[in-house]
Amino acid sequence: GEDVEQSLFLSVREGDSSVINCTYTDSSSTYLYWYKQEPGAGLQLLTYIFSNMDMKQDQRLTVLLNKKDKHLSLRIADTQTGDSAIYFCAESGGNAGNMLTFGGGTRLMVKP
Amino acid sequence: EAVVAQSPRYKIIEKRQSVAFWCNPISGHATLYWYQQILGQGPKLLIQFQNNGVVDDSQLPKDRFSAERLKGVDSTLKIQPAKLEDSAVYLCASSLDRGQVTHFGNGTRLTVT
Numbered sequence: 001g002e003d004v005e006q007s008l009f010l011s012v013r014e015g016d017s018s019v020i021n022c023t024y025t026d027s028s029s030t031y032l033y034w035y036k037q038e039p040g041a042g043l044q045l046l047t048y049i050f051s052n053m054d055m056k057q058d059q060r061l062t063v064l065l066n067k068k069d070k071h072l073s074l075r076i077a078d079t080q081t082g083d084s085a086i087y088f089c090a091e092s093g094g095n096a097g098n099m100l101t102f103g104g105g106t107r108l109m110v111k112p
Numbered sequence: 113e114a115v116v117a118q119s120p121r122y123k124i125i126e127k128r129q130s131v132a133f134w135c136n137p138i139s140g141h142a143t144l145y146w147y148q149q150i151l152g153q154g155p156k157l158l159i160q161f162q163n164n165g166v167v168d169d170s171q172l173p174k175d176r177f178s179a180e181r182l183k184g185v186d187s188t189l190k191i192q193p194a195k196l197e198d199s200a201v202y203l204c205a206s207s208l209d210r211g212q213v214t215h216f217g218n219g220t221r222l223t224v225t
Contacts, residue, residue, distance in 0.1 A: 030211060031211075031213070033213075033214075040221075042116075042118075042219045043203065044216075045213065045216070048213060088155075090154075092214070093211055098143065098207075098210040099145065099160055099168060100157070100205075102155050103154055104152075104154050
């Protein structure tokens with residue numbers, strides 16, 4: 001089946017930029033998503049990008065998509081302690097149909 | 113802001129008991145999903161509805177799990193009988209239509225003892 005991979009953990013200092021990376025295998029994905037999950041909470045949609053785009057910027061968030069390498073990244077500028085959470089990359093469309101295929105999540109820890 | 117509503121937030125049951133979860137999707141959303149998220153993992157799809165019809169239930173353990181969306185709006189997910197390995201967060205999600213942006217509820221955290 002299709003696969004989405006993320007690194008497990010990232011630690012940054014407050015005010016620095018964070019970059020969370022994701023790789024996927026389904027070259028026919030339609031949408032790629034970033035969700036944020038805080039302890040005990042559901043998944044909050046942060047941003048998404050169509051597969052025909054290279055970049056999307058939304059305030060402090062920048063998503064970069066390299067379709068050739070099947071690589072997606074999320075950059076958070078001026079990272080704050082409130083950004084500490086687990087970040088999930090997901091893809092949909094393509095061979096998996098409309099369902100979302102998630103990575104295992106990257107835990108972001110922001111140190112004061 | 114429109115939200116996906118789920119209840120209950122938490123449930124603790126003993127193995128072999130039954131449990132049911134309820135979901136009310138965002139108004140007007142035709143597509144509804146149930147995902148299972150085991151601790152430390154990403155969510156995995158259990159079942160997908162389009163209006164009141166099942167689109168994909170290939171990952172649903174049908175010997176113990178069932179789900180319905182009779183009127184094409186609310187949905188219930190049932191586990192009968194529960195096993196220890198069913199301990200997880202059950203997330204409901206909805207989208208306007210298939211292939212559209214998916215929004216999640218806060219989930220129901222199930223603990224089976």
